[in-house]
Amino acid sequence: MSLFRCWRRHILRTALRPGGCLRLVSPLCSAADTIFAVCSGQGRCGVAVLRVSGAAAAVALRAVTGSKQGLPAPRTALLRNIIHPKTRELLDRGLVLWFPGPHSFTGEDVAEFHIHGGPAVINSILHALGSLPGLRPAEAGEFTRRAFHAGKLDLTEIEGLGDLIHAETEAQRRQALRQMTGDLGRLYNDWSQQLKKCLAHVEAFIDFSEGELIEDGILNQVDIAVPQLQMEIEKHLCDERRGERVRSGVQVVIAGSTNAGKSSLYNILCQRPAAIVSPTAGTTRDVVESSLDIGGFPVRLCDTAGLRDTDDFVEQEGVRRARNMVDLADLTLVLVDSTQLPQEPQMVSGFLSEYLKNVLPSAKDHKHCVLILNKSDLLLKEHISIIQNVLTQTSDMVPVSILSCQTREGLEDFLTLIKNTLKTLCGDPLAGSPSLTQTRHRVHLRKCVDSLNLYYQYRDVDLALAAEGLRLGLSSLGRITGKVGAEEILDVIFRDFCIGK
Structure with missing residues (x-):
């Protein structure tokens, strides 16, 4: 196949494929304006x-x-x-x-x-x-759009700039600044370069192997590089949404039975009377939400209706909404009225386990949960010490905090526990590889991994279809940063192979 035919085939494939070249020009923006x-x-x-x-x-x-x-x-x-x-x-x-x-x-x-x-x-x-x-x-965002078209910023850097402008907490600032300065874009561009090289090698083998112009073992290099790249992307995807939590806020839900002190704890964390507090059971009927900064991490804190069986239709709806919020929560603060604990200390852990099962029906939810024993001011000091010893010896118990919303005793230890839990959920934005911050990134990375699977599927059946898998994977990566084109693949071919001199 001639070099001209090779070039024409690459150009046509990319031009005809949706998203083959992602440098889009808006009809609202004219370069002459x-x-x-x-x-x-x-x-x-x-x-x-x-x-x-x-x-x-x-x-x-x-x-x-x-x-x-x-x-x-x-x-x-x-x-x-x-x-x-x-x-x-x-x-x-x-x-x-x-x-x-x-x-x-x-x-x-x-x-x-x-x-x-x-x-x-x-x-x-x-x-x-x-x-x-x-x-x-x-137009809205037009300065940044022009910066993108001029190659000053890629899409990840633009998203980082937007996140930095809207950052409200220290963790959000650090993560957004790291993304705006190009750390995330460089990671994705590095993967794109690796994939371009693999695709160029496969394309060159298809087009020029008959003339023995391609070095031996070139496909073996691709066979090694593709699974390694796929493994790196999979590892990046398995981040438990840390970057997305930092960007959007950790969903923290206060849940438990009626009159356990949920609204009191909510008001303490908000540092204002955000929710009505009353000795009457079932006062909270709906989800009350506030945005907070706890330890530098963004938190969307939700107070919910008490979980109990009731004949009141409005309260039933409140309970249903409360359970829905628990299902969506990144972290659940489960409140227990300490005065309802069994008098026999050895029965406390069993009682709390059953209580957790009622609040968190799915066992997997226990991983991101803190159990709070409220109203400790109504218990004897000796009884509290005994409860603490029993819970310490219970290996499968979730983290527990004992406090009094009335006297604020134990509040500092509780806040320290919450901050450490948030740090685990969000990680350090400055440590290790840059975090995946957008659902859009996750979707395209997953498509890239699925496309790379096509290479394995067709590698020994039809090399052209295997190359198509690599091309689709490269297109998915290009959609994250905003650019991928056929000319870049040709550049790799010309650089790596001395075709026809």
Whole structure:
């Protein structure tokens, strides 16, 4: 087969395959447009930043500063008057910066105006920019979209940037910053490079082996590389959703029987009276939820209705919702009224085991559970010590905390236990391999693994179909970062094989 035929076949395969080239161009975005917008958030602030990006950025900078001189030195802040280009009215006085492309966020010429952050000032300068020919307001996310098309950021880095902007806890900040700086993208790109090489070797063997232009054992290298790559991806997938928990928040559900003190504990953790507390059993009828920062980890804390049999229709619905939340929980805090424990210490562990089975019907749920014995202030100190000794000697018991929501005794130990449990559930965002953070990533990685299985299935039957499996796997990886194309496979062929000299 000639080199031209090989090239044509690769191009056609990729062009005709959905997602073969993922550099998509939005109809809303034209490369000829120069766009502008506030890029420092909304609301009153001391300083606001306006960004202009595109071919007319230099013209806009000169027009609103009234400068007939040259542009400022790149990346140097200068204090300038900001004027309306038509009325010549003074609008503000602020800093201007010039970022000539391609050394800018979007890869285009970019001008920035650091102005006072009052709404009237911002609106007046936006109106002034809008009066210039060739400028229009930016669409949502358009600056970042242009950065993507210019190759400044891949999709994982863009997602990390978005997560960093919305980060509310220390763990979220660390994970998002690591992803935005490219750690996750480099991992996926490394896998893509390995898979490209495997695919290029198989394609070259198919196209040129008859002319004995391919070195011996080239397919054996692929047979070794593919399972190793598949094993690495599988390991990455088996992370118990740590990265996704950090990004979205750990779902923590407080559950237990009525009047065990669930709402009291909920209010303590929220540090405000978020839920109604009453001695009347069945006060909580619905799920009450709050977002918290516990030990630097994001938590979505839910208070639920007490679990019991009832004839009240509304309470029945509350119990049903409570059980649904327990099924969805990453961590369940199971509250027990300590005054309901058996008087015989040796019977306590059996009682608690049955209690857990009622709250957590599935045994697998016990893995992410903390048992809380509340109302310890109503027990004798000696009885508490005996209970602690009995539970310590019970090997299969889940972590247990004894506290009093009334007196706050034992609260510090409970919070330490919760923080350690959250750290186990989320891991350290800065340690080891970067975490998988998006469901989208998980879906495409799973498709990649399934596609690699096709290579094994057809390896000894039809090598062209086996290559198709590798190509589908490469496409799935490319969808995560945002780019994969036939020309990249050809680059590997030309680099690794001296075909026809």
